[in-house]
Amino acid sequence: MTDFARLPDLARRDLGGAVVAANDDFFAARENLILPYPPVARAEFGHKGKEYDGWETRRRRTPGHDWAIVRLGAPGIVAGVVIDTSYFSGNYPPRASVDGAAVEGHPSVDELTKADWQPLLGLTDLAGNRHNYFPVYSDRRVTHVRLNIHPDGGVARLRVHGTVVPDPRMVDAGPLDLAAQENGGRITGVSDEFYGRPSQLIGRGLPRNMGEGWETRRRRAAGNDWVELALACEGVVTLAELDTTWFLGNAPGTASLTGLGPDGEVTLLPRTRLQPDTRHRFVIDGAPGVEKVRLDVHPDGGMARLRLWGRPTAAGRAALGRRWFDALPDVQALEVLGSIGVPPQVAGRLVGARPLSGELPPEVARLIDGPAA
Numbered sequence: 001m002t003d004f005a006r007l008p009d010l011a012r013r014d015l016g017g018a019v020v021a022a023n024d025d026f027f028a029a030r031e032n033l034i035l036p037y038p039p040v041a042r043a044e045f046g047h048k049g050k051e052y053d054g055w056e057t058r059r060r061r062t063p064g065h066d067w068a069i070v071r072l073g074a075p076g077i078v079a080g081v082v083i084d085t086s087y088f089s090g091n092y093p094p095r096a097s098v099d100g101a102a103v104e105g106h107p108s109v110d111e112l113t114k115a116d117w118q119p120l121l122g123l124t125d126l127a128g129n130r131h132n133y134f135p136v137y138s139d140r141r142v143t144h145v146r147l148n149i150h151p152d153g154g155v156a157r158l159r160v161h162g163t164v165v166p167d168p169r170m171v172d173a174g175p176l177d178l179a180a181q182e183n184g185g186r187i188t189g190v191s192d193e194f195y196g197r198p199s200q201l202i203g204r205g206l207p208r209n210m211g212e213g214w215e216t217r218r219r220r221a222a223g224n225d226w227v228e229l230a231l232a233c234e235g236v237v238t239l240a241e242l243d244t245t246w247f248l249g250n251a252p253g254t255a256s257l258t259g260l261g262p263d264g265e266v267t268l269l270p271r272t273r274l275q276p277d278t279r280h281r282f283v284i285d286g287a288p289g290v291e292k293v294r295l296d297v298h299p300d301g302g303m304a305r306l307r308l309w310g311r312p313t314a315a316g317r318a319a320l321g322r323r324w325f326d327a328l329p330d331v332q333a334l335e336v337l338g339s340i341g342v343p344p345q346v347a348g349r350l351v352g353a354r355p356l357s358g359e360l361p362p363e364v365a366r367l368i369d370g371p372a373a
Contacts, residue, residue, distance in 0.1 A: 004080030011160040016073030027056035039156035056154030082159035092128040093149035100142035102332040141327035168321040179308040184232035192216035215302030234316030241307035251276040252297035259290030289313035317370035
């Protein structure tokens with residue numbers, strides 16, 4: 001595994017990803033590409049032949065290549081892709097490429113096919129029945145990726161690893177889970193992850209079973225287990241949810257939350273008793289802005305979800321907005337500025353001057369730095 005594969009998979013179905021279009025999926029459904037679990041070997045034969053756990057097109061008899069478009073569950077900057085051809089040995093595509101696009105709103109398939117697609121991975125050789133790892137060198141935020149296979153064949157899974165870059169316009173709309181992976185929260189450290197990955201703590205939705213949370217091995221030494229995360233941006237936490245749903249005989253006995261901000265460490269939640277299989281909610285009063293939070297569980301055990309609801313600080317909101325705007329592809333950046341009435345000449349100068357610094361026109365400052373700017 002390469003370093004980029006430790007970053008979140010932005011395309012996963014359980015993060016909100018979807019395969020919105022493909023030119024062909026005769027033998028195996030395109031939706032399999034982004035299933036969150038590993039592919040498995042299948043021996044079943046249907047009316048169209050052997051059914052593979054992946055996306056498979058018919059044998060191409062005309063020039064061209066096959067493709068599938070994936071809407072990312074969390075838009076962001078792609079650091080690398082994994083084109084997994086597990087169990088495809090005589091029917092995998094010999095080559096593939098990946099493009100990215102940034103599109104406003106909720107585009108139709110027709111609009112996506114006409115989008116400004118830019119290469120993320122050039123035409124590259126693939127190996128069959130293998131995880132093919134490819135780094136991507138880009139600093140632009142994308143909302144969709146297109147997997148091109150040349151000329152045809154089957155791919156089990158597509159993983160699109162990268163850094164989430166949230167849209168600050170959504171942040172301004174109301175309360176925000178500052179810890180959520182889809183909002184830009186990320187795990188930065190953990191004491192133990194023997195039974196369950198800590199990134200699942202900040203995943204979308206409700207867990208379906210104990211396997212969809214974070215769980216440590218049984219602690220036999222002194223001390224306690226912990227996980228540390230960076231928030232989407234510097235923010236003030238006002239409500240914490242520590243959810244032990246599905247954890248019955250292995251929930252932690254107690255837990256605490258510690259924040260780290262510009263003024264150093266601050267206790268957000270003192271060591272507090274927990275119950276098994278329970279969604280605990282704690283109001284947090286008067287806490288300062290923090291950038292990181294550490295969850296300590298005593299002495300060990302498992303937790304399904306951690307939610308840290310609150311609001312960005314002015315500094316956090318501005319940093320988030322600048323990062324988002326600087327990462328937009330030129331076409332989308334111009335479209336965003338045009339949507340708030342910025343004249344084309346002014347918009348062109350601003351886009352060309354990125355990364356932005358200094359004083360901005362009032363309407364641009366409100367968009368990028370936040371309503372209070």
